[in-house]
Amino acid sequence: MAQQDTDVFVRLERFYDALPRPYARAEDFGGLVLFVREGEGWPYYARPRIGAGTPSAADITAVRQRQRELGLPEAFEWVHETTPDLLAVARSAGLDVLLAPLLVLDPAALVPDLPVEGGTLRFLDPDGPAFADELASSRAVAQLGFGAPADKPSPLSGALIVAPAGPAERDAATGALSKALVASQQERSSTGDYHTAVIDSPDGLLATGAVMRSGDVAEIAGVATLPAARRRGYASQITAALARRALADGVRLVFLSAGDDDVARLYTKVGFRRIGTACIGEPAAAPL
Known part of the structure; x- marks a missing residue:
């Protein structure tokens, strides 16, 4: 090593x-x-x-x-x-x-900003009047994004193909957040220790992600796309924007964990390189 x-x-x-x-x-x-x-x-x-x-x-x-x-x-x-x-x-x-x-970021390899298909990339404003509603919507996007597999089942397998979750499902999954939770997120965002980036569109939020800082190290996490809005490059664009924001805030080491090797390859195209393995443990599923 x-x-x-x-x-x-x-x-x-x-x-x-x-x-x-x-x-x-x-x-x-x-x-x-x-x-x-x-x-x-x-x-x-x-x-x-x-x-x-x-x-x-x-x-x-x-x-x-x-x-x-x-x-x-x-x-x-x-x-x-x-x-x-x-x-x-x-x-x-x-x-x-x-x-x-x-993976860790190679700042020299970070890709430039690119046009966003069908939406606008922006950061949530902790002082904005819509912050609480947008934070709740972004959490619903993450819930649906992480809860659905990236690939549809093959029509030859006989499995039922369900339409991917879109704006209607996002809105149905969006619940009101407590004042205490919103205030906590506002405080962290105002200090620069936490930023949430989203892809906004006429249909509402389509993708989200966050960067969390401690000292001069920051982790990008929670990058998710509404299933119906996948394959538009949103995850890459949000990841690059979060990394750029962290560097602007004085962070010297930006890292993230990918769900699998395929996702890791996506991040290497943004400017990250793999250095090791993050282990995430949970109770083993009971046998059927």
């Missing part, structure tokens, strides 16, 4: 540990730390404690029990290159592990 990449992994560990702390309490379980969000918002994960060595299967079991007590998803995240022995331990403790390509 090159020294440059080794330094990157150290910075990523610090980022993963630092990002939740202003918004969550940390509970230690041996070699793991569980971040429990204070207030509303997406739940956080459990991950290896910095400097604690490889967590044990007993540590994982204890965290899962605590997550169930709190009504939280049994979610674990770590970087394979930093804690390589945890993969086997996690699987032995009953977790399925997604091996997600981990």
Whole structure:
């Protein structure tokens, strides 16, 4: 492993540990730390404690029990290159592990802004009068985007082909957000620690994504497109815009995790390169 990449992994560990702390309490379980969000918002994960060595299967079991007590998803995240022995331990403790390509941005390779087909790329304004409604709509886009597979089933398979979710389904999935949650997002956006980018159109929001910063490191996450609006390049355009925004804010290391190798190749065309693997663990599905 090159020294440059080794330094990157150290910075990523610090980022993963630092990002939740202003918004969550940390509970230690041996070699793991569980971040429990204070207030509303997406739940956080459990991950290896910095400097604690490889967590044990007993540590994982204890965290899962605590997550169930709190009504939280049994979610674990770590970087394979930093804690390589945890993969086997996690699987032995009953977790399925997604091996997600981990990529970092080469700023010199970042693609320029390109015209957006059928819409406009913009950032949500935390001080705008429509911020709460647009934030809720963007979350509905993400919910539908991540909930639907990227490819339709083959008509030869005999499977029922359902029309991909579009604006009507997005609107039906859009619920009102609490004032506390909106205020929290406004505060984070106003400080520059969190930005949401969207593709807007006459039919409303079609794609979304966010960048989260801690110090001079930022992660791009939640890039999703409404299923009916796929194959227009929206994910690439939003990712590039978020990366450019992070660099303008003084970030020196921008990274992301891709869902699979095909998605990772999309991000390499934007200006990212793969350096490792992000592991995402959750309880193994019960056999049928």
